[in-house]
Amino acid sequence: MDLSLEDRTEGDRTVVVVGxxxxxxxxxxxxxxxxxLVSAGNYHLVVDMEAVEFLDSTGLGVxxxxxxxxxxxxxxxxxxxxxxxxxxxxxxxxxxKVFPIHASxxxxxxxxx
Amino acid sequence: MDLSLEDRTEGDRTVVVVGxxxxxxxxxxxxxxxxxLVSAGNYHLVVDMEAVEFLDSTGLGVxxxxxxxxxxxxxxxxxxxxxxxxxxxxxxxxxxKVFPIHASxxxxxxxxx
Amino acid sequence: xxxxxxxxxxxxxxxxxxxxVGVAAARRAGLPDELxxxxxxxxxxxxxxxxxLHAAHAPDVPVRVLVREDSTGLTVxxxxxxxxxxxxGDGDLEALFEGDEVDPRVSLAVLGGLVDDIDxxxxxxxxxxxxxxxxxxxxx
Amino acid sequence: xxxxxxxxxxxxxxxxxxxxVGVAAARRAGLPDELxxxxxxxxxxxxxxxxxLHAAHAPDVPVRVLVREDSTGLTVxxxxxxxxxxxxGDGDLEALFEGDEVDPRVSLAVLGGLVDDIDxxxxxxxxxxxxxxxxxxxxx
Ligand SMILES: Nc1ncnc2c1ncn2[C@@H]1O[C@H](COP(=O)(O)OP(=O)(O)O)[C@@H](O)[C@H]1O
Ligand SMILES: Nc1ncnc2c1ncn2[C@@H]1O[C@H](COP(=O)(O)OP(=O)(O)O)[C@@H](O)[C@H]1O
Numbered sequence: 277m278d279l280s281l282e283d284r285t286e287g288d289r290t291v292v293v294v295g296x297x298x299x300x301x302x303x304x305x306x307x308x309x310x311x312x313l314v315s316a317g318n319y320h321l322v323v324d325m326e327a328v329e330f331l332d333s334t335g336l337g338v339x340x341x342x343x344x345x346x347x348x349x350x351x352x353x354x355x356x357x358x359x360x361x362x363x364x365x366x367x368x369x370x371x372x373k374v375f376p377i378h379a380s381x382x383x384x385x386x387x388x389x
Numbered sequence: 390m391d392l393s394l395e396d397r398t399e400g401d402r403t404v405v406v407v408g409x410x411x412x413x414x415x416x417x418x419x420x421x422x423x424x425x426l427v428s429a430g431n432y433h434l435v436v437d438m439e440a441v442e443f444l445d446s447t448g449l450g451v452x453x454x455x456x457x458x459x460x461x462x463x464x465x466x467x468x469x470x471x472x473x474x475x476x477x478x479x480x481x482x483x484x485x486k487v488f489p490i491h492a493s494x495x496x497x498x499x500x501x502x
Numbered sequence: 503x504x505x506x507x508x509x510x511x512x513x514x515x516x517x518x519x520x521x522x523v524g525v526a527a528a529r530r531a532g533l534p535d536e537l538x539x540x541x542x543x544x545x546x547x548x549x550x551x552x553x554x555l556h557a558a559h560a561p562d563v564p565v566r567v568l569v570r571e572d573s574t575g576l577t578v579x580x581x582x583x584x585x586x587x588x589x590x591g592d593g594d595l596e597a598l599f600e601g602d603e604v605d606p607r608v609s610l611a612v613l614g615g616l617v618d619d620i621d622x623x624x625x626x627x628x629x630x631x632x633x634x635x636x637x638x639x640x641x642x
Numbered sequence: 643x644x645x646x647x648x649x650x651x652x653x654x655x656x657x658x659x660x661x662x663v664g665v666a667a668a669r670r671a672g673l674p675d676e677l678x679x680x681x682x683x684x685x686x687x688x689x690x691x692x693x694x695l696h697a698a699h700a701p702d703v704p705v706r707v708l709v710r711e712d713s714t715g716l717t718v719x720x721x722x723x724x725x726x727x728x729x730x731g732d733g734d735l736e737a738l739f740e741g742d743e744v745d746p747r748v749s750l751a752v753l754g755g756l757v758d759d760i761d762x763x764x765x766x767x768x769x770x771x772x773x774x775x776x777x778x779x780x781x782x
Contacts, residue, residue, distance in 0.1 A: 301658060330683065332686055333687060333752055361756075364756070367753055413517050414514035447554070448611045450604035450608075469557055477616070481612055482615075506649055506656060506659060511646075512644075519663055564645070564647065
């Protein structure tokens with residue numbers, strides 16, 4: 277029900293596994309996590325959204341904010357998502373054109389920038 | 390979370406096992422069950438409250454109503470309860486003087502009227 | 503100051519919604535588990551009483567439930583517009599169980615026994631049951 | 643007619659309370675699971691938007707959430723007293739993500755995409771988002 281956040285390194289990518297609900301209440305935690313990772317020099321992020329059960333526009337804003345931060349360092353932010361409802365939200369908001377979206381973490385990690 | 394009701398016969402007693410929440414929403418189901426049992430000739434009831442997670446005054450009213458019904462047939466209604474919160478409610482309302490309360494179904498079934 | 507107000511049409515199932523909201527607020531406020539359970543029980547009893555009174559006497563008027571968290575603690579108010587019965591008294595409670603309907607005074611007696619900090623006051627057109635729990639100091 | 647009204651002070655955690663109440667009402671009303679989830683999602687989005695607007699512009703005014711069940715279906719209204727932005731439009735949505743704050747229009751776009759039966763109207767001092775779902779016929 278709450279937000280869970282875990283991260284690990286795969287090659288030169290940092291995979292952030294997000295679970296639970298990203299809403300106006302929990303989004304600040306995700307924002308902080310992304311800021312911390314970028315501050316620590318992780319500029320190539322893969323955000324795994326497969327265990328996300330809720331995502332509102334505040335959450336979208338945090339993801340866009342993360343993207344801007346890695347881009348400032350020539351980095352990348354890729355999403356892993358196959359959930360139809362979430363894909364729909366990215367589509368509605370035009371963000372499918374902004375984020376590379378992958379069907380698995382392996383695919384995202386293997387993708388070249 | 391909801392109310393569960395099961396009954397079985399032990400000798401000349403009918404044991405009703407109640408679980409979940411007895412509130413203004415579910416109490417009518419318990420009332421109906423007690424009425425059905427009495428209508429079918431079960432005048433010696435043992436109501437096992439050990440799995441009850443909530444009981445409000447509507448529920449108390451239904452138990453008192455059941456007691457009146459079995460008494461009209463020279464019957465009995467015994468309660469099985471060791472939960473402190475529920476015992477407290479019976480004490481506050483003076484109902485410990487009205488219902489025989491037992492620590493186990495065996496004890497209640499063995500009790501003589 | 504975090505407040506939630508619920509206005510519930512007097513249907514029995516809404517008593518569960520009120521419990522649900524009360525429990526969520528209490529947990530979030532950091533009330534210890536045992537007291538969360540006490541709150542759930544007392545809020546449920548107070549709402550049962552209010553919903554039953556409204557259903558009988560003011561079916562079109564919502565029952566109001568207020569949950570307020572401030573530095574001094576957690577306050578729950580259940581505000582009804584039902585007839586104001588005589589105070590609970592500690593007379594012959596058994597006599598209050600007449601027919602299948604429970605006298606609302608039983609409810610007030612139960613509440614008084616469950617919660618230490620309780621206020622029952624006559625308010626405009628009805629009764630307000632106010633329940634309070636202190637909150638443990640927080641590190642926020 | 644079963645109605646619940648919630649009045650929430652504009653704190654982020656109240657958005658969860660609203661989802662909780664909405665989901666409980668939807669389940670009880672017999673909305674199919676898939677639509678319960680749609681309601682949870684849309685109600686959450688609408689409340690996020692309203693709470694953020696109030697927190698910025700009307701911190702002392704509660705956000706109102708209405709859940710009404712009648713023979714025609716389940717209606718959810720989220721009523722805010724925030725500034726009325728221009729309608730969502732389908733222009734350059736990407737430009738709406740400026741800084742870390744999300745333009746409330748993103749929220750309306752998401753809502754429009756999630757729910758078929760949606761009405762967004764300017765009301766006294768703010769905006770009302772009305773969402774509706776038909777209910778399957780019941781045997782009650
Ligand atoms: N879906 C629901 N709809 C209405 N009320 C509910 C629902 N789920 C739980 N409740 C009520 O909320 C109260 C707290 O529930 P509890 O079981 O403690 O919550 P949880 O299981 O989420 O920890 C209970 O009195 C219960 O009746
Ligand atoms: N204790 C709680 N406090 C606040 N919100 C909650 C709580 N439990 C669940 N929710 C919210 O209610 C919504 C529905 O929860 P859900 O997980 O579907 O309920 P359940 O697990 O009881 O079936 C979710 O969006 C969740 O954030």
